[in-house]
Amino acid sequence: MSPRKKRLVIIGNGMATCRLLDELLERDALHRYEIAVFGAERGGAYNRILLSKVLGGDDPDAIVTKPPSWYTDHGVQLHDGVSVRRLDTAAKIVETEDGQSARYDLAVFATGSQPLVPPLDGMTNGDGELRPGVFIYRTLDDCLKMRAHARAGDNAVVLGGGLLGLEAAKVLSDAGLHVTVVHAGRTLMNVQLDELGGEMLERQIEAYGIFVRTGRTLEAVLGDSFVDGVRLDDDKTLAADMLVLACGVRPRVDVARASDLPINKGIIVNDTLATEVPGVYAIGECAEHAGRTYGIVTPAWEQAAILAEVLTGANPQARYRGSKVYTRLKVAGIDVASMGRIDPELDSDEVIQVVETRRGAYRKLVVRGRALVGAMLVGNTAAAADLVRIFDRGDPLPDDPLEALCPGASSGGDERADRMVCNCNKVSEGRLREAISCGAASVEALCLATRAGTGCGSCRTELAQLLARHPPPPTRIAAAG
Ligand SMILES: Cc1cc2nc3c(=O)[nH]c(=O)nc-3n(C[C@H](O)[C@H](O)[C@H](O)COP(=O)(O)OP(=O)(O)OC[C@H]3O[C@@H](n4cnc5c(N)ncnc54)[C@H](O)[C@@H]3O)c2cc1C
Structure with missing residues (x-):
């Protein structure tokens, strides 16, 4: 008699999970595992890197990499629009925010990152929600909301002059908005570029008609119920019909924390992508390996391939040694x-x-x-x-x-x-x-x-x-x- 299939639960349905599913299926994982994916976002997986296209007006379907039908066709259970609350790692139960619970044998965290929201005066309303007109830039939903709000002739302030901020600024400027990028660093993209590189980039960004204020940050978000401006740390104010936050991300570890997993910046994993808790793994931006977390997709994909090798037994000795970025x-x-x-x-x-x-x-x-x-x-x-x-x-x-x-x-x-x-x-x-x-x-x-x-x-x-x-x-x- 063949042994019972183990139940493999994946938390998060982003880019790391999308690749992990491909890698698992390529190695015949369904002979060994029943696979269930819980994703907080509605729908199937999509290419997050291409979000600016949707912000710019493309059909969201154009960036979907696995529509919900893919999961049905391939024998993978998808629970979309369902957030996991915690794992009971002793009883091996996954608990969801909507009160369901399900058994698991193995669990993989792939919860990605969450955007930083600086704790500024006026950023949120009394209920803790972002003030209307303030947007984060991480999901399809965020882009659709921004797109619905942005109107030609409006003023937009983008906080953060890294890749995401500049991408959002360009799309909004192309849509006819007056855009100012406010960046705390002395020059743009100061993580990837030296000062001269940042200055050359700034000249080109300004040539698009985008205004750049480097070495500055925000002190307050202004307006009654809706945003109508921002105050900078030099006390100047800028009129703003919308404020886009693109000032960094941090690994999303709330569920891992509630499940008592070891966490530093991210969920701590070893070279097999395993956490210290038996049967629990982590990949992608939520994982911390050898003291490092990553904010781009290649490491997540490399980790997905290694984890699939290990979990399917295709190459149980496969080890992740970190990624060159x-x-x-x-x-x-x-x-x-x-x-x-x-x-x-x-x-x-x-x-x-x-x-x-x-x-x-x-x-x-x-x-x-x-x-x-x-x-x-x-x-x-x-x-x-x-x-x-x-x-x-x-x-x-x-x-x-x-x-x-x-x-x-x-x-x-x-x-x-x-x-x-x-x-x-x-x-x-x-x-x-x-x-x-x-x-x-x-x-x-x-x-x-x-x-x-x-x-x-x-x-x-x-x-x-x-x-x-x-x-x-x-x-x-x-x-x-
Ligand atoms: C606008 C933008 C542009 C980018 N451009 C580039 C680029 O050019 N090059 C590059 O390499 N990288 C880029 N990135 C980064 C890249 O998208 C990420 O590295 C990649 O998505 C990481 O994959 P992940 O699966 O770890 O996280 P994500 O893709 O973020 O997926 C995590 C998923 O987990 C879900 N989740 C979280 N908590 C729960 C929970 N409790 N229950 C259920 N589901 C949960 C989230 O909703 C999310 O769908 C960009 C990112 C953005 C936002």
Whole structure:
């Protein structure tokens, strides 16, 4: 007699869970497990990275990666719109906010992050809810609410000049709003860019018609019941019909805390993504591994793959050793890439910079001996794929490191095959060319075959160029009769 299937409960139905389900099903997990997913948001999983498209007016369905029918078709139970309250880890019961409870054998936390809401005067109404006109930017629902509120000619203030804030600012400005970004750092995106990089970005953002106030923060949100302005820390006020909060996130650990799991910044996990409590795991932005939490999708996807290997027994010795983080993004339409250190650390570190003031492009390497310890590119990211490969594998830089800023000049045929085209999914040019030679004849087919282009999507143009340069072999048509 075959043993009873264990019940695997996943808490959260975001991007980490979406990938975990794919990885589990690819490894035949349904032979071993009944899988149930509890998601606080309504509907199936979607690509959160593409939320700005919905904010800009796209149909929300365009970013859905797993509609509810997918779960039914694949034998996975979806409880959407249901928030988990806590786990009773002794009795192995999951309790939901709406008073249901269900048994589990294994549980995976994938509750992501929650946006920071600074405790400012006027931010909330008496009931603790955000004052009407104040928005956070994390979910489809948030975007639909913002979209319904924003009107051409209105004034918007965006708090936070990181990726999310600049993305929201660009969409609102494109919709005809007067937009001011207020950012506490001296320069924009100061986590990923040095001061010169941040200043070059600021010039380009301002060229879109967006106003930027750096080195400033908010002291109060003004208005009676609705927002009608904000007061800055220099005592100046700005009229505002809406305020968008994009000033950071923190791992969402409320359910884990209520379940008595060990927590630091995030839910503490080891190299198998297990918490100290038997049968309970965590992945994605809510998880803390080796003292680190992550705020981008690639680590969440890497963790999902390892956890699936372990839980299905496909490779029980698979271990997660942390992720190398690099960012390659389109920030409000401007190409930006950043990896490793943004400034030198040792006296012996060498810095190489190329500044093109007219084009608004800036490229910088931080070099230690022959090793690349950091790089940043603003406005011209043509070298990003080669730099990511060098950084990721710890390859030595060319004798003249400046060559690394000129893509193609230093790499022979084999090296180009290793060139990372899709950062989110770590797909190399070689893997893509292999998929093309096996018949992937369109960008969509390439995405399906390799997962390239399914994260932030910024490499899709490159996929099209690759297809044009290396067209698939002609398909043979069997002669009739
Ligand atoms: C606007 C925006 C742009 C971004 N752009 C990029 C980018 O360009 N590149 C990049 O790499 N990353 C980007 N990110 C970050 C990326 O989206 C995250 O890294 C990724 O979504 C993390 O996946 P996750 O599953 O850990 O968390 P999430 O995708 O946030 O999913 C967590 C889910 O858990 C649910 N949940 C929480 N608590 C409970 C509960 N108690 N019960 C049930 N469900 C619960 C939440 O509702 C949510 O649906 C962006 C994020 C945003 C918001």
